[in-house]
Amino acid sequence: MLAETHFIINNEQAMKQWFFIPIMLLAGIQASCQQKELFDMVAYTAPKGWQKSVKPGTLSFTKETPKGFCIITLYKGVEAGIDAQTNFDISWQSLMQETLGTGKATMQPGSTDNGWESRIGSAPFEKNGIKGAAILISSSKNGKLINISSMTNTDAFQKEMETFFGSLVLKGEATKANDLGPDNIQRKNTAAADKSTGKPELWMNRRIATSIYANPKTLDDLYLIYPNGDYFPNVPYEGLINVNRSFQPESWGKFTMQGNKGKFKNKYDEIAVTKKSDIQMEKDGYSYGFYKFLPVDGLRIEGAYTHVSSDWGKDPKLNYLSDPGCQFVIHFKKDGTFDDKGIFSTNKNNCIGGKGTYSIEDFTITFRYNDGRVVYRLFTAPPTRNPATYNEAYYIGHTAYYKKNNNLPYGGR
Structure with a gap:
């Protein structure tokens, strides 16, 4: 060039x-x-x-x-x-x-x-x-x-x-410049507004996407709902670490509830719902609805997890995941430590792993590697599942990680 x-x-x-x-x-x-x-x-x-x-x-x-x-x-x-x-x-x-x-x-x-x-x-x-x-x-x-x-x-x-x-x-240099709005023009910083809203709830909006070019498929959108009614429908894979009213401000809206009838409304969408329980809301006129993620604060995990397949430990073809070296596998211990074999690597020729400690709060898992790296990811159990008692799968980012079935001996370590 x-x-x-x-x-x-x-x-x-x-x-x-x-x-x-x-x-x-x-x-x-x-x-x-x-x-x-x-x-x-x-x-x-x-x-x-x-x-x-x-x-x-x-x-x-x-x-x-x-x-x-x-x-x-x-x-x-x-x-x-x-x-x-x-x-x-x-x-x-x-x-x-x-x-x-x-x-x-x-x-x-x-x-x-x-x-x-x-x-x-x-x-x-x-x-x-x-x-x-x-x-x-x-x-x-x-x-x-x-x-x-x-x-x-x-x-x-x-x-x-x-x-x-x-x-x-x-971004974040509030004393020198305010954050930018969707039109890329400077505006007042609203990050401090979230300090008074309290801890949000996290809900999954399951919907069907249709196209003339492909068969219908289900999609899951994650909604943050704050106690004051503010909601955000596009929770990033990094978790909640940087989410506030200055983050994608055009997407925020208001959730209102009267009795068992509620409504989500922002500049792009309006969704009417009916509350069926503390963990489920039906969308009026639709087959699927909203399903609540239960809190994960302070959770400790024990076991090996991979996003490759839910059959690890049952299907012998997946035994390679137990081999030493770079694998799309992470091992958690209840003492708060982890051993990442390469879950964030794009391929095995560029393996990025390591050991360290983890903590989980506000639906965000923080990986602190021994070499000084810090990685944040969204973290949940499947919706409506109690993460303290259900440990067969967790979501890290927007990706499902499945626990190894320990009926087969664990090799490679």
Whole structure:
């Protein structure tokens, strides 16, 4: 993509010219009166005249001229450990060393601002005949990590870079900028409103989806219902850790109940229900209804679980799940520890597992790995089931994990 030789200049020149640019970000991510766009946890003002490229996990801006090139990339926020420097080191290795072949990063002064701990490093690179400088900014807060990288071989874009970095707003920096509404325009932060609403209930809305192109199928939407009637119909797989009225504000609505008759209403939908019991509401005119998830606070689990199949331990073809090494399996113990064999890995060639401790509260399980990583996931038993007495399956994220049937001997450990 950047193999044209007229882009090549001296590495040291690029490094010296560009070291100070990201300090703009660390020195103060200011609120801007301009309309902003939103990518994951970062609000920004797009640089004019730059080519924009959006992929599932990244947003990039590129500019090329006869003087050189510059690429700025924002990475989607991920779960990470609590140590900002460790988060930077891991990110530098995967994003810079393994991708561009850089050496170790030369660290610049970092900062802590409104809970975000930022670390910045840079190094020269040379790949496919291209020489330049690579810079990485890693910002960590509450187990979340945001990476922003840039690579260039010239100082020709200095002013544009300054303007772009100065426009960035990391979500949650309420003292500098309020959260963004669905129209990507700044508005009043409403996160504090949830502090007075109390613990929510979690319900499953089962419905039938129809299409002229496929057979009907059942879908399950998870609804949070707060004591004051506020409800949210799109509970994320990360759990409730960041859910408040500023999270997808356009989706929130009001649930009202008079006697045994109730109604869900937001800007997109209106659903009438009839309460049948404390754990079930029928939808008027429909076959399926709402089913309640029972609380899981403080739950402790014992056993091995996998999302591969509910027949593990019964079907000999699944015995491989008990083998050592990377498997889509997690072992829980009632002492609050776990051994993750790779349940969050996309494939066995890129296995991400580890041991640590877990805690469960507000339908969210927190995995704290011994290497410092912290992962949050939605956690429930099947709806209407008591999680203290039913342990055959749990939902982690939106995925069912089935307990191994221990009638067969457990191998591989």
